[in-house]
Amino acid sequence: MAHRLRIRIPAIAAVVFIVAVMVTGGLIYDRNKAIYHRDVDTVTWTLYQYDRSLRDLRLAIWERGDSRLDETLLDFELLYGRFMVLLEGQTSNFLDRYATGRELIDELDRGMQRLDRRFIAVADGDVAYDAALRRELIERLGEAQELSRQLMLHHGRIAAEERSADMGVLGRLYIAVLISILLSLIAGGVLIRALVKEARQHRHKTHLLESQSETLREAYQRMEVANRAKSDFMAIMSHEIRTPLNGVLGMAELLHDEPLSDQGRRQIEGLRDSAAGLRSVINDVLDYTRIEAGHLAVERQPFHLSRMLEQLATGYQTQSRSGVQFLMRAAPALPTWVDGDVHRLRQVLMNLLNNAFKFTESGFVMLRVSDNGDGRLTFMVYDTGCGIAQQDQQRIFEPFAQTDTALSRRHEGAGLGLAICSQLVAAMGGELKVESQPESGSRFWFDLPLPVVAGVEEGAASTGQQEPLESQHVLVVEDNALNRELVAAMLTRLGQTCELVGNGEQALEALGQRRFDLVLMDMQMPVMDGLETTRRWRQHEEALREQGQRVQRLPVIAVTANVMPEHHRACLDAGMDDVIGKPFSRKELSAALRRYSRVHAAPSSADASPSGGDNAGRGGDGRGCDGRASGPDRGLDSETLGGTVEAAPAVVAPMLEDRPRIDETLLAGDTVEELRQVMSPQGLSRMVANYLQRFPERLEQMREALSVGDHQALGQIAHDVKGVSASLGCQALEAQAARVERMANDGQQAELETQLEILARLGPATGQALRSAGLLQT
Structure with missing residues (x-):
């Protein structure tokens, strides 16, 4: 307690004295401001003007005699006006505060009224302006001047007294400020002395805390390493x-x-x-x-709600479960098209329904969907199963938690399903809740914001009747040969022509020589990246406009695996018009081509150059894409992928076609299906074979870069592997390569060897998955 008082008392005293200095300073400021605005000087000047006018009028009457009467009358009017100023405003207020001043003013007022009546009579001609009248006026003006001088002396004495009082007050305030400053310095010195003493006492404690903190830091690092290793x-x-x-x-x-x-x-x-x-x-x-690793992603896009529910219900209605009936009740006014993550929503509903069927021996399982009317839909899953005890209803949302050991042995599961559902629902903007009674059944429900999407249904219904894409000539700027071939194959299937180049310099050369309707631009490339290439082309367009040429903006669409918001902004800031993330589907590419078709967009500025005025410079015959590609390739060899792009024939597969199974933990099913539709089996098999052949080489290059500490080269190679893997749908390798790239860019040397080993083990597993999916012909 005494230790605290040694610091608290001088601190409080210092604060009090500082506040006293501030308050006194404020008083001094206010006093000076009041002195500055005081009416003493104004009254002094008014009295002086009045006295001067009295003297001038007396002299004028004496000197002029009976001549220049008009000027004399005018001088009196001026004198009378200045006297009225004395009776009003600041002068009157000042003189009212003193009895002597008021008596003198009243006497002056009476004298001025008599003078005013005389001058009015003279002006009206009622009285002759003779020598006798002039002597009378001069005498009365003399009397008034004497009263004016007395008034000035009285005012001067009052002004001197007030100034003396003000100086006395200011002097006392200045003394108070000096005393407060001195006391503040004394209190501050005492406080500093106490703080120094306290610092000495805490030095030993600080040393102990640092050693304990180091111990805790090491324990935390070990925990982080263990957590990453576990994940x-x-x-x-x-x-x-x-x-x-x-x-x-x-x-x-x-x-x-x-x-x-x-x-x-x-x-x-x-x-x-x-x-x-x-x-x-x-x-x-x-x-x-x-x-747990923070990689949970929710993607919002329009989807057909009733179609999704119908497909979900059909799957459960066809299950052969005796004694358990599946029911679905959907409100009749449900919206058709909504905006949300259909895959995560389906995953949650299937997990809840599967749990309901697991723990229901007889009765029914029902899915109910209703509209709250505020843009949110409620999903409920009922069952007539064994139910959940009250004390277990919150614990079931914890990972690896199950309600009954006997039931857990009867029904397979790790106790993660509801924990995952709860996390997914929360990520989509809702909360998963439960109500249950043992032996009576359970009810799980949640509501999600699923805004209605207007106009999609009509567009979706007429997709089959859309007009075919207008043929456009597209420049594909991509340093990876495999990605070039994939894009070329998609463009060929969409009825477009294209030219392929491997870096930004070649793109600028091609744009300057030939006419293109659109550019698909990779973001990261050797020699010159996509951002710099786009900036230079926009500068070229602007230079042509300044020369008076009519040049329309050439649409440039970024095609990149970097889909973070900052990368998207960088592309738009560089002058690009849109961004497509790798891997993309033929539908997404078709939508982009339709958005920037020649109906809406004009050709490049090469039309203004001598070599870019006709279709002869397109480098294609309108039937496909030029498969020639120049420039270095950091993924697969250009020679391996050169020649004509092989596109799959446009056939419609039967609905129950027997396709090999796809391991969706290693491969992206949508991308694999897209590749099957776009590429011929032979072309797709060749690309997959080249990818798998080059993977060990790229892995060895990454290990060499790590051994010499070249993190930049390691990150670049990992970026290449990520892009190629994304294009082929190898999502596990893509994710691991992205992790290696991120750690290399952050300089995390310690973990990179472990991550490379994980990448190495995923390679053979992905190869086996590609073979199992039928993408690699033997």
Whole structure:
């Protein structure tokens, strides 16, 4: 307590004295301001003017005699006006404060009234302006002048007294300020002395805290390393287990179609169900790993709500579960098209419905969807199963939590499903809730903001009747040969012509020589990247306009795997018109081409040059894309991918076509399907083979760059692997390469070896997944 008082008392005293200095300073300021605005000087000047006018009028009457009467009358009017000023305003207020001043003013007033009556009579001609009258006026003006002088003396004495009083007050205030400053300095010195003493006492404690902090920091780092190792281990094991598990499921499906005895068929069905349950557990573990690592992504886009619900209901209505009926109740006024993440919503609903079927032996499972009327939809899942006890209803949303050990042994699962659902619902803007009674059933529900999207249904309904794309000549600027071939194949299937170049310098040369309707520009390339290339072309367009040429803006669309908001802004700031993220579908490319078709956009400024005026300079015959590509390639060899691009024939596959299974933990199903539609089997197999052949080489290059500490080269190679993997739908390799690129750019040397080993193990697993998906012909 005494220690605290040693600091608190001088601190409070210093603050009080400083406040006293500030308050006194404010008083001094206010006093000086009041002195500055005081009416003493104004009154002095008014009295002086009045006295001067009296004297001048007396002299004028004496000197002029009976001549220049008009000027004499005018001088009196001026004198009378100045006297009226004495009776009003600041002068009157000042003189009213003193009795003597008021008496003198009243006497002057009476004398001025008599003079005023005399001059009025003279002006009206009632009285002759003779020598006798002039002597009378001079005498009365003399009397008034004497009173005026007395008034001035009285005022001077009052002004001197007030100034003396003001100086006395200011002097006392200045003394108070000096005393306060001195006391503040004394209190500050005492405070500093106490603080120095306290610092000495705390020095030893600080040393102890630093040693403890270092111990805690080391423990935290070990915990972080262990947490990352756990997440990486779970992700790797999920991938590694799924690869042989797909083989087990596939063989079980094949054996199920073979002629078997009843016992053998039951055993195969048990094997298939167990493998499917194991796959479900692995999927939950992988999803939770992503959520825990902060990689949970929610993508909002328009989708057909009723179609999604119909497909979901059809899947459950066809399940052969005796004793359990599936029902769906959807409000009749549900919107058709809404904006949200259809994949995450379907995942949550399927997880809740699967749980309901697991724990319901008889009765029904029902999905109910209703509209709240405020842009939010409510989804409810009812069941007549075993129910959940009150004390367990919040614990079930925790990871690896289950309500009943016996039921857990009867039903496969890791206890992650509801935890994942809760996280997904929260990410989409809702909250997952539960109500349940043991032995009576359960109700899970959540509401989500799903805004209605107007006009999409009509556009979607007429997609099949859309006019075909107008043929355009497209310049593809891409340093990776595989990506060039993919884009060229998509453009060919869309009826476009194109030319392929490998870097920004070649793009500027081609744009200066030939006419193009649109440019697809990679963001990161050797020699000159896409941002600098676009900036230089926009400067070229502006220079042509300044020369008087009519040049329309050439649409430039960025095609990049860097889809972070800052990368998007960088592309737009450089002069690009749009951004497409890799991998993109043919539908997305078609939409971009339609947005910037020649109906809305004009050709490049090469039309203004001598070599860019006709279609002969297009470098294509209107039937496809020029497969020649120049420039260095950092993914696959240009020679391997040169020649004519092979596009898949435009055929419609039957709805129940037997396609190989796709391991969606390693491959992106949408991208793989897009590749199957765009590329011929031979062309696709060649690209996949080249990709897998080059992968060990690229991995070795990354290891060499890490060994010499060249993080920039390591990050660039990882970026190349990420882009090529994204184009082929190898999403696990893409994600791991992106992680390596990010760590290389951040200079995280310690973890890079571990991440490269993870990348190396994912390579063979991805190759096996590509073979299983039928993308690699043997």
